[in-house]
Amino acid sequence: MDTSALAAILFVESDASLFSDVLAAHPGAGVMSAPTLLESHMVIESRLGPAGGALLSELIRHSAIEIVPTDERAITIAMTAWRRFGKGTHGAALNYGDCFSYALAKGRGIPLLYKGRDFAQTDVMSVL
Numbered sequence: 001m002d003t004s005a006l007a008a009i010l011f012v013e014s015d016a017s018l019f020s021d022v023l024a025a026h027p028g029a030g031v032m033s034a035p036t037l038l039e040s041h042m043v044i045e046s047r048l049g050p051a052g053g054a055l056l057s058e059l060i061r062h063s064a065i066e067i068v069p070t071d072e073r074a075i076t077i078a079m080t081a082w083r084r085f086g087k088g089t090h091g092a093a094l095n096y097g098d099c100f101s102y103a104l105a106k107g108r109g110i111p112l113l114y115k116g117r118d119f120a121q122t123d124v125m126s127v128l
Contacts, residue, residue: 001029001030001036001065002036002101002112003040003097004115005113005115006056007043007044008115009059010044010052010055010056010059011047013115015115019113023063023065024063030066030113031065031066031104032065032066032068032101032104033067033070033100034067034069034070035096035097037060037067039097040056044056068104070100070103074107077103077106077107078099078103081098081102081103081106081122082094085102086099092118092121094118094119094122098118101114102122106123106124111125112125112127113126114126
């Protein structure tokens, strides 16, 4: 799962219910790398303050989102993602956090829950 999906929910964007429904219906969609969790807190709290961080933590608990530690294999996949699809090298323009979302999905062979067009320009599968 990418930060963009959690942000859509917590910022109550027009498609928030879509992402909430996917989390409720597909428990496997709720898998996130530890670096992506940090990025999510940074994004949410920069807009909603510490209360937003508390909301994020509650959403993660309530949705039983699995937080996966990062290992050397994940870093290798993330580096490859950045080289292939990163900002300045590809239209997908993956950032640091995106590369870890990509790495987890590719490393586990699972689809990724995300919002936007960046990952659609890569070879990662989408939950949607």
